[in-house]
Amino acid sequence: MPDAKPKKSSRIQQRNRYRILDAALDVFSAHGYRGATLDQIAEAAGLSKPNILYYFSGKEEIHVTLLSQLMETWLDPLVDMDASGDPVTEILAYVQRKLDMARELPRESRLFANEILQGAPRMRPHLTADLKPLFDEKCVVIQEWSDTGKIAPIDAQHLIFSIWATTQHYADFAAQIDLLIGPNVEAADAHLQALFSSILRK
Protein backbone atom coordinates (compact mmCIF):
# COMPACT_ATOMS: atom_id res chain seq x y z
CA MET A 1 0.00 0.00 0.00
CA PRO A 2 2.06 2.89 -1.26
CA ASP A 3 1.34 6.38 -0.10
CA ALA A 4 0.30 4.95 3.18
CA LYS A 5 0.01 7.60 5.83
CA PRO A 6 -3.50 8.95 5.71
CA LYS A 7 -2.54 10.72 8.89
CA LYS A 8 -4.69 13.80 9.06
CA SER A 9 -2.84 17.07 9.42
CA SER A 10 -2.25 17.92 13.04
CA ARG A 11 -4.35 20.42 14.90
CA ILE A 12 -1.57 22.95 14.67
CA GLN A 13 -1.38 22.46 10.94
CA GLN A 14 -5.08 22.99 10.51
CA ARG A 15 -5.01 26.10 12.64
CA ASN A 16 -2.06 27.66 10.85
CA ARG A 17 -3.26 26.84 7.37
CA TYR A 18 -6.57 28.40 8.27
CA ARG A 19 -4.89 31.51 9.64
CA ILE A 20 -2.77 31.88 6.54
CA LEU A 21 -5.71 31.49 4.17
CA ASP A 22 -7.80 33.94 6.16
CA ALA A 23 -5.01 36.50 6.18
CA ALA A 24 -4.31 35.90 2.50
CA LEU A 25 -7.97 36.47 1.67
CA ASP A 26 -7.74 39.85 3.36
CA VAL A 27 -4.62 40.83 1.50
CA PHE A 28 -5.38 39.38 -1.93
CA SER A 29 -8.90 40.79 -2.01
CA ALA A 30 -7.66 44.22 -1.02
CA HIS A 31 -4.65 44.49 -3.31
CA GLY A 32 -4.99 41.86 -6.02
CA TYR A 33 -2.53 39.07 -6.70
CA ARG A 34 0.46 41.13 -7.72
CA GLY A 35 -0.32 43.80 -5.15
CA ALA A 36 -0.24 41.34 -2.27
CA THR A 37 3.07 40.41 -0.68
CA LEU A 38 4.04 37.41 1.39
CA ASP A 39 5.23 39.78 4.10
CA GLN A 40 1.79 41.36 4.34
CA ILE A 41 0.15 37.95 4.52
CA ALA A 42 2.67 36.80 7.08
CA GLU A 43 2.07 39.79 9.30
CA ALA A 44 -1.71 39.52 9.01
CA ALA A 45 -1.48 35.85 9.90
CA GLY A 46 0.86 36.46 12.82
CA LEU A 47 3.48 34.12 11.39
CA SER A 48 6.90 34.56 9.88
CA LYS A 49 7.32 34.47 6.12
CA PRO A 50 9.40 31.28 6.06
CA ASN A 51 6.85 29.71 8.33
CA ILE A 52 4.15 30.44 5.79
CA LEU A 53 6.28 28.81 3.13
CA TYR A 54 6.42 25.78 5.34
CA TYR A 55 2.68 25.34 4.91
CA PHE A 56 2.36 26.46 1.30
CA SER A 57 4.83 25.99 -1.48
CA GLY A 58 4.55 29.60 -2.55
CA LYS A 59 2.44 32.66 -3.09
CA GLU A 60 0.67 31.15 -6.05
CA GLU A 61 -0.38 28.02 -4.18
CA ILE A 62 -2.03 30.14 -1.51
CA HIS A 63 -3.91 32.05 -4.16
CA VAL A 64 -4.99 28.97 -6.04
CA THR A 65 -6.14 27.33 -2.81
CA LEU A 66 -8.30 30.35 -2.04
CA LEU A 67 -9.81 30.36 -5.51
CA SER A 68 -10.63 26.67 -5.33
CA GLN A 69 -12.32 27.02 -1.97
CA LEU A 70 -14.16 30.07 -3.23
CA MET A 71 -15.57 28.30 -6.26
CA GLU A 72 -17.59 25.91 -4.13
CA THR A 73 -19.31 28.48 -1.96
CA TRP A 74 -19.72 30.74 -4.92
CA LEU A 75 -21.84 28.33 -6.92
CA ASP A 76 -24.03 27.17 -4.05
CA PRO A 77 -26.84 29.71 -4.54
CA LEU A 78 -27.15 28.82 -8.21
CA VAL A 79 -27.05 25.10 -7.47
CA ASP A 80 -29.96 25.63 -5.11
CA MET A 81 -32.17 27.07 -7.82
CA ASP A 82 -34.74 24.33 -8.20
CA ALA A 83 -36.08 23.49 -11.65
CA SER A 84 -39.22 22.03 -10.09
CA GLY A 85 -39.99 25.02 -7.91
CA ASP A 86 -42.09 28.05 -8.74
CA PRO A 87 -40.13 29.96 -11.41
CA VAL A 88 -40.53 33.50 -10.15
CA THR A 89 -40.00 32.46 -6.56
CA GLU A 90 -36.88 30.48 -7.45
CA ILE A 91 -35.28 33.30 -9.41
CA LEU A 92 -36.07 35.96 -6.85
CA ALA A 93 -34.78 33.73 -4.09
CA TYR A 94 -31.59 33.29 -6.07
CA VAL A 95 -31.22 37.06 -6.32
CA GLN A 96 -31.62 37.35 -2.57
CA ARG A 97 -29.12 34.60 -1.85
CA LYS A 98 -26.55 36.24 -4.11
CA LEU A 99 -27.09 39.59 -2.44
CA ASP A 100 -26.78 38.07 1.01
CA MET A 101 -23.60 36.38 -0.06
CA ALA A 102 -22.12 39.61 -1.39
CA ARG A 103 -22.82 41.17 1.97
CA GLU A 104 -21.54 38.32 4.07
CA LEU A 105 -18.53 37.45 1.96
CA PRO A 106 -17.34 40.70 0.38
CA ARG A 107 -13.72 39.61 0.48
CA GLU A 108 -14.51 36.53 -1.55
CA SER A 109 -16.47 38.61 -4.03
CA ARG A 110 -13.57 40.99 -4.50
CA LEU A 111 -11.08 38.16 -4.79
CA PHE A 112 -13.20 36.72 -7.57
CA ALA A 113 -13.66 40.10 -9.24
CA ASN A 114 -9.93 40.75 -9.17
CA GLU A 115 -9.23 37.42 -10.79
CA ILE A 116 -11.78 37.86 -13.56
CA LEU A 117 -10.74 41.46 -14.19
CA GLN A 118 -7.23 40.28 -14.97
CA GLY A 119 -8.58 37.74 -17.41
CA ALA A 120 -8.92 34.81 -14.99
CA PRO A 121 -5.33 33.63 -15.54
CA ARG A 122 -5.39 31.24 -12.61
CA MET A 123 -9.05 30.38 -12.56
CA ARG A 124 -10.01 29.56 -16.11
CA PRO A 125 -9.80 25.79 -15.58
CA HIS A 126 -12.13 26.02 -12.59
CA LEU A 127 -14.55 28.18 -14.52
CA THR A 128 -14.64 25.79 -17.44
CA ALA A 129 -14.95 22.72 -15.26
CA ASP A 130 -17.39 23.93 -12.62
CA LEU A 131 -19.10 27.17 -13.56
CA LYS A 132 -19.77 26.59 -17.25
CA PRO A 133 -21.72 23.33 -16.93
CA LEU A 134 -23.80 24.70 -14.10
CA PHE A 135 -24.45 27.93 -15.98
CA ASP A 136 -25.55 26.07 -19.10
CA GLU A 137 -27.78 23.77 -17.10
CA LYS A 138 -29.56 26.59 -15.31
CA CYS A 139 -29.90 28.58 -18.51
CA VAL A 140 -31.82 25.70 -20.00
CA VAL A 141 -34.10 25.61 -16.98
CA ILE A 142 -34.83 29.33 -17.16
CA GLN A 143 -35.25 29.29 -20.91
CA GLU A 144 -37.76 26.52 -20.51
CA TRP A 145 -39.69 28.51 -17.93
CA SER A 146 -39.67 31.36 -20.41
CA ASP A 147 -40.67 29.25 -23.43
CA THR A 148 -43.54 27.61 -21.60
CA GLY A 149 -44.87 30.97 -20.47
CA LYS A 150 -44.23 30.46 -16.78
CA ILE A 151 -42.26 33.68 -16.75
CA ALA A 152 -42.17 36.50 -19.26
CA PRO A 153 -40.03 35.96 -22.38
CA ILE A 154 -36.42 36.57 -21.43
CA ASP A 155 -32.81 35.89 -22.36
CA ALA A 156 -31.70 33.48 -19.66
CA GLN A 157 -27.98 34.05 -20.11
CA HIS A 158 -28.17 37.80 -19.81
CA LEU A 159 -30.65 37.56 -16.97
CA ILE A 160 -28.08 35.64 -14.96
CA PHE A 161 -25.40 38.13 -15.88
CA SER A 162 -27.62 40.94 -14.65
CA ILE A 163 -28.21 39.15 -11.38
CA TRP A 164 -24.51 38.57 -10.87
CA ALA A 165 -23.65 42.14 -11.82
CA THR A 166 -26.17 43.88 -9.60
CA THR A 167 -25.61 41.76 -6.51
CA GLN A 168 -21.83 41.54 -6.60
CA HIS A 169 -21.69 45.26 -7.31
CA TYR A 170 -22.49 45.91 -3.65
CA ALA A 171 -19.34 44.09 -2.59
CA ASP A 172 -16.98 44.95 -5.44
CA PHE A 173 -17.82 48.65 -5.68
CA ALA A 174 -18.42 49.14 -1.96
CA ALA A 175 -15.89 51.98 -1.83
CA GLN A 176 -17.87 53.94 -4.38
CA ILE A 177 -21.25 53.13 -2.91
CA ASP A 178 -20.11 54.05 0.55
CA LEU A 179 -18.90 57.39 -0.74
CA LEU A 180 -22.16 58.08 -2.55
CA ILE A 181 -24.83 56.93 -0.10
CA GLY A 182 -22.98 55.80 3.00
CA PRO A 183 -23.09 52.34 4.51
CA ASN A 184 -26.88 52.05 4.65
CA VAL A 185 -27.69 49.73 1.79
CA GLU A 186 -30.76 47.95 3.16
CA ALA A 187 -32.82 49.45 0.34
CA ALA A 188 -30.85 47.31 -2.08
CA ASP A 189 -32.91 44.24 -1.21
CA ALA A 190 -36.25 45.75 -2.08
CA HIS A 191 -34.85 47.44 -5.15
CA LEU A 192 -33.36 44.31 -6.65
CA GLN A 193 -36.45 42.26 -5.85
CA ALA A 194 -38.55 44.87 -7.63
CA LEU A 195 -36.16 45.08 -10.56
CA PHE A 196 -36.11 41.38 -11.32
CA SER A 197 -39.66 40.81 -10.29
CA SER A 198 -40.85 43.34 -12.86
CA ILE A 199 -39.13 41.70 -15.79
CA LEU A 200 -40.23 38.19 -14.85
CA ARG A 201 -43.94 38.75 -14.55
CA LYS A 202 -45.91 38.54 -17.75
Place this chain on the structure above:
Amino acid sequence: MPDAKPKKSSRIQQRNRYRILDAALDVFSAHGYRGATLDQIAEAAGLSKPNILYYFSGKEEIHVTLLSQLMETWLDPLVDMDASGDPVTEILAYVQRKLDMARELPRESRLFANEILQGAPRMRPHLTADLKPLFDEKCVVIQEWSDTGKIAPIDAQHLIFSIWATTQHYADFAAQIDLLIGPNVEAADAHLQALFSSILRK
Protein backbone atom coordinates in the same frame (compact mmCIF):
# COMPACT_ATOMS: atom_id res chain seq x y z
CA MET B 1 4.14 88.20 -15.46
CA PRO B 2 5.55 85.28 -13.54
CA ASP B 3 5.31 81.83 -14.94
CA ALA B 4 5.69 83.31 -18.36
CA LYS B 5 6.30 80.64 -20.95
CA PRO B 6 2.93 79.36 -22.05
CA LYS B 7 4.85 77.58 -24.74
CA LYS B 8 2.77 74.61 -25.74
CA SER B 9 4.47 71.27 -25.55
CA SER B 10 6.17 70.37 -28.80
CA ARG B 11 4.65 67.99 -31.27
CA ILE B 12 7.07 65.30 -30.20
CA GLN B 13 6.06 65.79 -26.57
CA GLN B 14 2.39 65.45 -27.35
CA ARG B 15 2.99 62.34 -29.39
CA ASN B 16 5.13 60.62 -26.78
CA ARG B 17 2.89 61.53 -23.87
CA TYR B 18 -0.02 60.11 -25.81
CA ARG B 19 1.87 56.93 -26.59
CA ILE B 20 2.83 56.48 -22.97
CA LEU B 21 -0.70 57.02 -21.69
CA ASP B 22 -2.14 54.65 -24.25
CA ALA B 23 0.38 51.97 -23.39
CA ALA B 24 -0.14 52.56 -19.68
CA LEU B 25 -3.89 52.18 -20.10
CA ASP B 26 -3.29 48.77 -21.64
CA VAL B 27 -1.00 47.67 -18.87
CA PHE B 28 -2.78 49.17 -15.87
CA SER B 29 -6.20 47.95 -16.96
CA ALA B 30 -4.86 44.45 -17.52
CA HIS B 31 -2.79 44.05 -14.36
CA GLY B 32 -3.86 46.73 -11.90
CA TYR B 33 -1.62 49.39 -10.43
CA ARG B 34 0.77 47.19 -8.53
CA GLY B 35 0.75 44.55 -11.22
CA ALA B 36 1.88 46.98 -13.89
CA THR B 37 5.58 47.73 -14.30
CA LEU B 38 7.32 50.65 -15.91
CA ASP B 39 9.22 48.21 -18.10
CA GLN B 40 5.96 46.80 -19.46
CA ILE B 41 4.63 50.27 -20.14
CA ALA B 42 7.91 51.29 -21.75
CA GLU B 43 7.92 48.30 -24.05
CA ALA B 44 4.28 48.75 -25.00
CA ALA B 45 4.96 52.41 -25.74
CA GLY B 46 8.09 51.66 -27.74
CA LEU B 47 10.22 53.87 -25.52
CA SER B 48 12.95 53.27 -22.98
CA LYS B 49 12.15 53.39 -19.30
CA PRO B 50 14.25 56.48 -18.57
CA ASN B 51 12.62 58.15 -21.52
CA ILE B 52 9.23 57.57 -19.98
CA LEU B 53 10.44 59.12 -16.78
CA TYR B 54 11.46 62.14 -18.81
CA TYR B 55 7.80 62.75 -19.62
CA PHE B 56 6.25 61.68 -16.33
CA SER B 57 7.70 62.06 -12.88
CA GLY B 58 6.90 58.47 -11.98
CA LYS B 59 4.56 55.52 -12.18
CA GLU B 60 2.00 57.14 -9.95
CA GLU B 61 1.78 60.31 -12.03
CA ILE B 62 0.98 58.25 -15.11
CA HIS B 63 -1.75 56.43 -13.23
CA VAL B 64 -3.24 59.60 -11.80
CA THR B 65 -3.20 61.26 -15.20
CA LEU B 66 -5.13 58.34 -16.65
CA LEU B 67 -7.69 58.42 -13.86
CA SER B 68 -8.24 62.16 -14.27
CA GLN B 69 -8.76 61.85 -18.02
CA LEU B 70 -11.05 58.89 -17.43
CA MET B 71 -13.29 60.73 -15.02
CA GLU B 72 -14.39 63.21 -17.67
CA THR B 73 -15.44 60.70 -20.29
CA TRP B 74 -16.90 58.48 -17.66
CA LEU B 75 -19.44 61.01 -16.44
CA ASP B 76 -20.54 62.24 -19.87
CA PRO B 77 -23.45 59.83 -20.35
CA LEU B 78 -24.92 60.76 -16.97
CA VAL B 79 -24.41 64.46 -17.61
CA ASP B 80 -26.40 64.06 -20.81
CA MET B 81 -29.45 62.74 -18.97
CA ASP B 82 -31.89 65.60 -19.43
CA ALA B 83 -34.24 66.52 -16.61
CA SER B 84 -36.62 68.11 -19.11
CA GLY B 85 -36.78 65.15 -21.46
CA ASP B 86 -39.16 62.20 -21.37
CA PRO B 87 -38.25 60.25 -18.22
CA VAL B 88 -38.39 56.70 -19.56
CA THR B 89 -36.66 57.70 -22.77
CA GLU B 90 -33.93 59.53 -20.90
CA ILE B 91 -33.18 56.67 -18.54
CA LEU B 92 -33.22 54.02 -21.24
CA ALA B 93 -30.98 56.18 -23.41
CA TYR B 94 -28.61 56.47 -20.49
CA VAL B 95 -28.51 52.70 -20.15
CA GLN B 96 -27.68 52.40 -23.83
CA ARG B 97 -24.94 55.03 -23.68
CA LYS B 98 -23.35 53.30 -20.72
CA LEU B 99 -23.47 49.96 -22.49
CA ASP B 100 -21.97 51.44 -25.64
CA MET B 101 -19.24 52.99 -23.58
CA ALA B 102 -18.43 49.72 -21.84
CA ARG B 103 -18.05 48.14 -25.26
CA GLU B 104 -16.02 50.92 -26.82
CA LEU B 105 -13.83 51.67 -23.83
CA PRO B 106 -13.38 48.39 -21.97
CA ARG B 107 -9.86 49.32 -20.88
CA GLU B 108 -11.15 52.45 -19.19
CA SER B 109 -13.90 50.48 -17.51
CA ARG B 110 -11.44 47.97 -16.13
CA LEU B 111 -9.04 50.69 -15.02
CA PHE B 112 -11.89 52.24 -13.08
CA ALA B 113 -13.03 48.91 -11.67
CA ASN B 114 -9.53 48.08 -10.52
CA GLU B 115 -9.23 51.38 -8.74
CA ILE B 116 -12.58 51.08 -6.96
CA LEU B 117 -11.98 47.44 -6.06
CA GLN B 118 -8.86 48.48 -4.16
CA GLY B 119 -10.81 51.09 -2.27
CA ALA B 120 -10.20 54.01 -4.66
CA PRO B 121 -6.94 55.03 -2.95
CA ARG B 122 -5.91 57.39 -5.73
CA MET B 123 -9.31 58.42 -6.95
CA ARG B 124 -11.35 59.31 -3.92
CA PRO B 125 -10.82 63.06 -4.31
CA HIS B 126 -12.04 62.93 -7.89
CA LEU B 127 -15.05 60.90 -6.89
CA THR B 128 -16.00 63.30 -4.15
CA ALA B 129 -15.42 66.38 -6.28
CA ASP B 130 -16.94 65.25 -9.57
CA LEU B 131 -19.00 62.10 -9.27
CA LYS B 132 -20.81 62.73 -6.01
CA PRO B 133 -22.41 66.10 -6.92
CA LEU B 134 -23.51 64.78 -10.29
CA PHE B 135 -24.87 61.61 -8.74
CA ASP B 136 -26.85 63.52 -6.14
CA GLU B 137 -28.21 65.90 -8.75
CA LYS B 138 -29.42 63.15 -11.04
CA CYS B 139 -30.89 61.20 -8.14
CA VAL B 140 -33.06 64.19 -7.34
CA VAL B 141 -34.21 64.34 -10.95
CA ILE B 142 -35.12 60.66 -11.04
CA GLN B 143 -36.75 60.75 -7.63
CA GLU B 144 -38.87 63.63 -8.82
CA TRP B 145 -39.93 61.70 -11.89
CA SER B 146 -40.85 58.88 -9.57
CA ASP B 147 -42.67 61.04 -7.03
CA THR B 148 -44.72 62.80 -9.70
CA GLY B 149 -45.77 59.51 -11.21
CA LYS B 150 -43.92 59.94 -14.50
CA ILE B 151 -42.20 56.64 -13.90
CA ALA B 152 -43.05 53.83 -11.51
CA PRO B 153 -42.03 54.31 -7.86
CA ILE B 154 -38.36 53.53 -7.59
CA ASP B 155 -35.24 54.06 -5.52
CA ALA B 156 -33.19 56.41 -7.68
CA GLN B 157 -29.85 55.66 -6.04
CA HIS B 158 -30.09 51.93 -6.41
CA LEU B 159 -31.50 52.26 -9.91
CA ILE B 160 -28.32 54.05 -10.95
CA PHE B 161 -26.20 51.44 -9.21
CA SER B 162 -28.03 48.71 -11.13
CA ILE B 163 -27.43 50.51 -14.40
CA TRP B 164 -23.74 50.91 -13.66
CA ALA B 165 -23.41 47.33 -12.51
CA THR B 166 -25.14 45.69 -15.45
CA THR B 167 -23.49 47.76 -18.18
CA GLN B 168 -19.94 47.80 -16.85
CA HIS B 169 -20.22 44.09 -16.16
CA TYR B 170 -19.81 43.44 -19.88
CA ALA B 171 -16.40 45.12 -19.83
CA ASP B 172 -15.15 44.17 -16.39
CA PHE B 173 -16.19 40.52 -16.48
CA ALA B 174 -15.55 40.03 -20.18
CA ALA B 175 -13.25 37.10 -19.50
CA GLN B 176 -16.05 35.22 -17.74
CA ILE B 177 -18.73 36.18 -20.24
CA ASP B 178 -16.54 35.19 -23.15
CA LEU B 179 -15.98 31.82 -21.56
CA LEU B 180 -19.69 31.27 -20.90
CA ILE B 181 -21.35 32.51 -24.08
CA GLY B 182 -18.54 33.56 -26.40
CA PRO B 183 -17.97 37.00 -27.84
CA ASN B 184 -21.49 37.47 -29.21
CA VAL B 185 -23.09 39.84 -26.77
CA GLU B 186 -25.46 41.73 -29.04
CA ALA B 187 -28.39 40.35 -27.08
CA ALA B 188 -27.26 42.42 -24.12
CA ASP B 189 -28.75 45.58 -25.59
CA ALA B 190 -32.27 44.22 -25.88
CA HIS B 191 -32.04 42.49 -22.54
CA LEU B 192 -30.97 45.57 -20.60
CA GLN B 193 -33.53 47.74 -22.34
CA ALA B 194 -36.21 45.24 -21.37
CA LEU B 195 -34.94 44.94 -17.83
CA PHE B 196 -34.96 48.64 -17.07
CA SER B 197 -37.97 49.35 -19.19
CA SER B 198 -40.04 46.91 -17.18
CA ILE B 199 -39.30 48.49 -13.84
CA LEU B 200 -39.86 52.05 -15.04
CA ARG B 201 -43.30 51.65 -16.55
CA LYS B 202 -46.21 51.95 -14.15
Place this chain on the structure above:
DNA sequence: TCGTGGCTTTACCAATTGGTCAAAAAGTGA
Protein backbone atom coordinates in the same frame (compact mmCIF):
# COMPACT_ATOMS: atom_id res chain seq x y z
C1' DT C 1 15.98 11.14 30.07
C1' DC C 2 16.80 11.04 25.52
C1' DG C 3 15.98 11.02 20.71
C1' DT C 4 13.02 11.89 16.98
C1' DG C 5 10.07 14.37 14.01
C1' DG C 6 7.37 18.23 13.34
C1' DC C 7 7.47 23.24 13.68
C1' DT C 8 9.78 27.93 13.75
C1' DT C 9 13.21 31.28 13.10
C1' DT C 10 17.48 33.79 11.69
C1' DA C 11 20.25 34.90 8.07
C1' DC C 12 20.60 35.13 3.50
C1' DC C 13 20.01 35.36 -1.77
C1' DA C 14 18.86 36.45 -6.61
C1' DA C 15 15.60 38.76 -9.38
C1' DT C 16 12.67 42.48 -10.09
C1' DT C 17 11.45 47.15 -9.94
C1' DG C 18 10.98 52.24 -9.52
C1' DG C 19 13.98 55.62 -10.21
C1' DT C 20 18.66 58.53 -11.07
C1' DC C 21 22.43 60.57 -13.71
C1' DA C 22 25.55 62.01 -16.89
C1' DA C 23 26.61 61.78 -21.40
C1' DA C 24 25.33 61.08 -26.19
C1' DA C 25 22.24 62.09 -29.95
C1' DA C 26 19.01 64.65 -32.38
C1' DG C 27 16.64 68.78 -33.43
C1' DT C 28 16.39 73.71 -34.18
C1' DG C 29 16.99 78.57 -35.16
C1' DA C 30 20.33 82.04 -36.80
Place this chain on the structure above:
DNA sequence: TCACTTTTTGACCAATTGGTAAAGCCACGA
Protein backbone atom coordinates in the same frame (compact mmCIF):
# COMPACT_ATOMS: atom_id res chain seq x y z
C1' DT D 1 27.56 75.74 -40.28
C1' DC D 2 27.36 76.52 -35.36
C1' DA D 3 25.71 77.13 -30.75
C1' DC D 4 22.04 75.81 -27.90
C1' DT D 5 18.06 73.19 -26.41
C1' DT D 6 15.38 69.14 -26.27
C1' DT D 7 15.20 64.24 -26.35
C1' DT D 8 17.17 59.66 -25.68
C1' DT D 9 20.06 56.25 -23.81
C1' DG D 10 23.22 53.04 -21.17
C1' DA D 11 24.91 52.22 -16.79
C1' DC D 12 23.78 52.12 -12.36
C1' DC D 13 21.39 51.98 -7.60
C1' DA D 14 18.67 51.01 -3.44
C1' DA D 15 14.57 48.86 -1.92
C1' DT D 16 11.39 45.27 -2.24
C1' DT D 17 10.04 40.67 -2.87
C1' DG D 18 9.54 35.60 -3.46
C1' DG D 19 12.01 32.11 -1.91
C1' DT D 20 15.97 29.01 0.41
C1' DA D 21 19.04 26.78 3.89
C1' DA D 22 20.22 25.38 8.01
C1' DA D 23 20.12 25.58 12.60
C1' DG D 24 17.21 25.80 16.77
C1' DC D 25 13.06 24.76 19.38
C1' DC D 26 9.66 21.90 21.31
C1' DA D 27 6.37 18.18 22.29
C1' DC D 28 6.03 13.47 23.01
C1' DG D 29 6.68 8.49 23.18
C1' DA D 30 10.04 4.90 24.60
